[in-house]
Amino acid sequence: MALDRFFRRRRPQQQQTQVDTPDLWTQCPACKEGLYNRELEANAFVCPKCGHHLRLNAQQRMDVLVDPGTFQQRSGRIRPTDPLEFNDTEAYTERLSRAQQKTGRPDAILTGTAEIGGIPVTLAVMDFAFSGGSMGSVVGEEISRAAEHAAQAGTPLIIVSASGGARMQESALSLMQMAKTTVALEHLAQKGLPYISILTDPTTGGVTASFATIADVIIAEPGALIGFAGPRVIQQTIRQNLPEGFQRAEFLLEHGMVDDVLDRREHRSYLASLLGLLTRREAASA
Numbered sequence: 001m002a003l004d005r006f007f008r009r010r011r012p013q014q015q016q017t018q019v020d021t022p023d024l025w026t027q028c029p030a031c032k033e034g035l036y037n038r039e040l041e042a043n044a045f046v047c048p049k050c051g052h053h054l055r056l057n058a059q060q061r062m063d064v065l066v067d068p069g070t071f072q073q074r075s076g077r078i079r080p081t082d083p084l085e086f087n088d089t090e091a092y093t094e095r096l097s098r099a100q101q102k103t104g105r106p107d108a109i110l111t112g113t114a115e116i117g118g119i120p121v122t123l124a125v126m127d128f129a130f131s132g133g134s135m136g137s138v139v140g141e142e143i144s145r146a147a148e149h150a151a152q153a154g155t156p157l158i159i160v161s162a163s164g165g166a167r168m169q170e171s172a173l174s175l176m177q178m179a180k181t182t183v184a185l186e187h188l189a190q191k192g193l194p195y196i197s198i199l200t201d202p203t204t205g206g207v208t209a210s211f212a213t214i215a216d217v218i219i220a221e222p223g224a225l226i227g228f229a230g231p232r233v234i235q236q237t238i239r240q241n242l243p244e245g246f247q248r249a250e251f252l253l254e255h256g257m258v259d260d261v262l263d264r265r266e267h268r269s270y271l272a273s274l275l276g277l278l279t280r281r282e283a284a285s286a
Contacts, residue, residue, distance in 0.1 A: 023037065024037055026040055026054070028047040028049065028052055029052065029054070030047065030050050031049050031052065035048070040054070043265070044064045044264045045060065046264055051222065051263075052223065055128055055129075055201065057127050057128075057129045058103075058109070058125045058126065058127035061160055062110065062112075062123070065116065065123070065125075065267055065271070066114035066116055066121075066123070066268070067114065067116060067117070067268075070114045071114040071123075072114065074113065074149065075105075075124075076105060076106055076110075078141060079106040079107070080096055080136055080138045082096070082169075083173070084170065084171055084173070088169070096131075099129075099131045102130070103129050107130060107138040108130035108132075108135075108163070109125070109138065109142045109143065110124070110127060111124040111142050111143070111145070111146040113153075116158075116268060116272050117268070117269075117271070117273070117276065117284050118272075118284035119272065119275045119276065120155045121150075121158055122146050122153065122155050122157050122158070123146070123159070124142065124158075124160070125159075126160060126161050126162045126207075128163065128164075132163065133162045133207075134165065134167035134168075134174075135165065135178075135205075135206055136166075136169070137170055137176075140176070140180050140181055141177075143159065144180055144181055144183075146159075147181070147184035147185050147187065148184055148187065150193060151188045151193060156196065156275055157193065157194070157195045158195075158196045158197075158198065159195070159198070159212070159215070160198040161197065161199050161211075161212040162200045162202070163203060163204065163207040165204050165205015166206035178206050178209060178211075179210075182210055182214065185211055194217070194275070194278040195214075195215045196215055196271065196274070197212050197218045197219070199213075199226050199258065200220075200224050201221060201223065202224065202225040202226070203224065203225070203226045204225065204226070204228065204230065205228060208227060209228055213257070216278075217274065217278075219258065219259065219261075219262050219267075219270075220253070220258045220260070220261050220262075221261070221262070221264055222249060222261055223249060223250075224248065225247055225248060226247055226249060226252055226258070230247075231246055231247055234246075249261045
């Protein structure tokens with residue numbers, strides 16, 4: 001054994017101890033600033049330093065969007081299956097089980113009823129934390145049921161999208177949800193009830209190509225990636241450089257694809273005023 005190796009100072013090994021304290025800080029993905037979680041939550045998960053909108057899970061989105069104490073859940077009674085017995089690097093059933101344990105919900109959607117500014121609404125919120133918010137049969141069914149409930153109850157419908165697109169493990173069954181949700185929303189339109197779509201980061205693939213972009217009013221969060229295929233795929237296909245900010249919310253607003261780009265902290269008051277106009281009801285102070 002060489003002498004330098006013999007006398008080399010060994011680093012003390014850290015003991016693996018279980019620390020019973022919650023995470024108190026979150027690093028902003030944009031400016032890398034350390035943010036105190038309690039203050040971040042009070043600021044609707046928007047970085048107070050740079051204004052970056054952090055991603056929310058479905059329950060956090062509901063808490064930010066609706067009047068406190070008014071949400072009543074309707075989803076969660078149907079669960080995904082694996083009719084194709086799909087396997088890639090692992091079985092689809094194993095992917096589902098892991099996502100369900102991670103999020104505590106059966107699939108990538110949360111629906112229910114609530115009030116915004118005192119006005120009753122039906123909502124569907126996608127959860128990107130569940131398999132990238134991919135749209136499978138359950139997501140399509142829950143959105144269709146939400147649209148049907150809104151039509152029956154006579155309430156406006158709000159859908160918040162956060163998705164990588166159709167779920168490949170369900171193949172054509174996933175693609176069928178594009179048509180299914182579109183037909184369900186048509187019934188809502190026939191009754192003259194408003195449908196508002198909120199696009200968050202990211203909203204892509206079959207979700208963008210179906211229910212997310214056929215609303216009466218389309219709102220996007222600042223900086224959200226919105227499109228069908230990703231920018232890199234498009235650039236490689238057309239072999240041209242893309243414009244600055246391509247497929248970001250502000251670019252889409254400039255080119256007429258969305259109606260407004262709105263800071264998340266203003267969503268509730270904005271929706272209360274908009275719903276008041278669309279339903280001809282006076283909204284309470286949000």
